[in-house]
C-alpha cells in the first residue's frame with residue numbers, strides 16, 4: 341500500500357528548486373577551468389582628492405612621520421602586505437584638469453594650481469610623475485596613468501607617454517633625464533580621459549569616440565589604451581564606442597565602466613556608520629547590480645569583439661556615503677564598516693566570475709577617500725575592513741577561475757530578496773580557494789562545497805566578521821574588524837561542510 345505523504349510548502353520548494361533553506365551548496369568544476377583571474381582585478385585608484393595623495397601616501401621628506409623619500413612607511417608596508425598589484429593615478433575628474441608638466445622638475449619650482457573639482461584647494465604639484473612612478477616601484481604595483489582629454493591636448497598626452505616610456509633621443513626623453521631618470525619606466529596601462537560624458541568634458545559618445553581615436557593614434561608607447569566607458573547602465577555609450585572602434589585593431593585594449601554603490605541617492609547618500617538593517621540590505625542589493633551591469637555591457641562588447649580581446653575595466657567602484665560629519669565635503673572622507681567588507685567581497689567575487697571579460701578593476705579610493713583600504717590621521721594609520729578583504733582575496737590573483745554553481749536561499753527584506761550567499765573560486769599550485777559572503781546579518785548558513793572528481797582531504801579557513809554590522813576600526817581604539825583563523829572540519833568523501841557565520845566574508849582553502 342502506498343504511504344500517504346504530507347507535502348509541506350517548504351518541502352515543495354525543495355523539490356522544485358533543489359534548495360534547502362538555510363543550506364547552500366557550492367559545486368566547483370575544475371574540468372571547465374580555463375580563465376586566468378588577472379591580478380589587475382585587485383587594482384586601486386589614487387586621485388589628487390582630499391587626503392588620498394597628500395597626507396595619505398606622501399608627506400614629504402621633511403615630515404616627522406617616518407617616510408622613505410616622502411612616502412609614508414606605514415602605508416607603504418601595509419599596501420605591500422595587502423599585495424596591491426596596480427595603482428591608477430592622477431584621477432578621476434582631477435585627471436582632466438591636470439597638466440603633467442607642472443608636476444616635474446625641482447619641487448620648489450613647480451607651479452601651484454586650483455583643484456577645482458575637490459574643494460578648490462591649492463595643489464602644489466609636489467607629487468607628480470616621478471613621485472607616482474617611484475611610489476609604484478616601492479610598493480611593487482603596476483602603474484596606470486590617466487591622461488587629460490577634457491582640457492588637455494593630443495600633443496600634451498603624447499609627450500607625456502613619450503617622456504615616461506621612450507628610450508629614444510627626443511626633447512621629452514632629454515627632459516626626463518635632466519630630471520634625474522635615465523631609463524624609461526615600463527608603464528603599460530594608459531587611460532585616455534576620465535568620465536568624458538561628465539566631469540571630463542560633457543561629451544556625447546559619438547564625439548568622444550572621434551576624440552579618442554585622435555588621442556590613441558598619437559599615443560605611441562602606450563601598450564594598453566583604455567577608453568572612457570559608461571557610467572552605470574548607459575549601454576548606448578558602450579555600443580557607440582565599440583562600433584566606432586571596429587576595424588581598428590590596435591586602437592583600444594580596454595573600455596572602462598564606473599559604478600558606485602549609492603545606498604539612497606546622490607543628494608542624501610546615507611551615513612557610512614550609522615545605518616539600520618534596511619540600509620544594510622539596500623547597500624548589498626545595489627552592489628549585486630554590478631553583476632547585471634557586467635553581463636549587459638559584456639553582451640554588447642561580445643557583438644563587436646567575440647574573441648574578447650578588449651577588456652572591461654571597472655576602474656571606479658565602491659561605496660559612496662555622506663562624508664564623515666565635520667570633514668570637508670569636497671574631500672569625500674568616510675569611515676568603513678563590516679558592510680563595506682561585504683560590498684568589497686561581493687564585487688570581487690563578481691569580477692572573478694567574469695574574469696573572461698573583466699581584466700582590471702580599481703576600488704575608489706586607496707586612502708582617506710570613499711571606500712578606502714587605509715585611513716590616516718597625522719601619524720596614525722587604520723586598516724579598514726575593506727583592507728582585510730583585499731588581503732584575503734589576494735589568493736585569487738593570477739589563479740585560474742573555477743566555474744561554480746551556488747544553490748542558495750534568499751535573504752529577505754520587506755518584499756525584496758537577495759541570494760543569501762555569494763561566492764567565487766579559483767585554483768593555483770594545487771590549492772583551491774573559495775571566497776564566500778553571507779549577506780544575512782542575522783542567520784548563519786550551512787554550506788557544502790563539492791568538487792566532483794576530486795578527493796581533497798585538507799581544508800583551512802579565514803574569516804572577516806564582527807558582532808555588529810556597523811563595526812569599524814578607529815584611531816587609538818581596539819581593532820574590531822580584521823581577518824582571523826576560521827576553523828573548518830576535515831573534508832569527507834570530497835565534500836566540505838561548514839557553518840558560515842552571519843554577516844561574514846570567508847576564505848576556504850582546500851587541497
Ligand code: AHR
Nearest residue numbers: 431432433434534535704
Ligand atoms: O572617485 C571620485 C570621483 O568619482 C572621480 O574623480 C570621478 O571619476 C567619479 O565621478
